Amino acid sequence: DTAVSQTPKYLVTQMGNDKSIKCEQNLGHDTMYWYKQDSKKFLKIMFSYNNKELIINETVPNRFSPKSPDKAHLNLHINSLELGDSAVYFCASSQGGLAVYNEQFFGPGTRLTVL
């Protein structure tokens, strides 16, 4: 029944490691997003994909590499993790396209802690 799911829910790792977060949506949406929410709770867009194509890349370090194997999945791989990467990462999806169709549904989030 879950509309947007993410795994894992928690991720604790050492600085310098590489990790991945997976996201899947079963809403039939065309657009998917990755957001970062920092300790001050500010939610900032990182990437958006429409029909597997990268549309928005918000000046995110190239250590972050999203991949969309199909329009229902959007994964996020992070290389050489740094302390500042610690945050909650949310995946979201929307019907997409025109701005009026951008009501977004969020996954439960992945809390990443880099030690």
Next chain:
Amino acid sequence: QKEVEQNSGPLSVPEGAIASLNCTYSDRGSQSFFWYRQYSGKSPELIMSIYSNGDKEDGRFTAQLNKASQYVSLLIRDSQPSDSATYLCAVNPDTGGFKTIFGAGTRLFVKA
């Protein structure tokens, strides 16, 4: 810099009162506007969307949009303790539907 600004609060209202949450945005060409509610430790949840000037009502929630003033608000009538959460204002700028800019959120406390 395209921005969405909200008063961070906390905003404290007694149970049964009207809570009024405000948001301003900088991009005059913005197309669509949203209010999300986020409980502590949970993900944002859409509660209202509005695209035209004026009011839009859904149950106890009313969203108000004034594009000339670049202002959007959310009224919560008959506030309940369960409404205590952070409310995020979100705006799609004129670049289209693929980028949403969120405000920093307003924390609302409803006192029983």
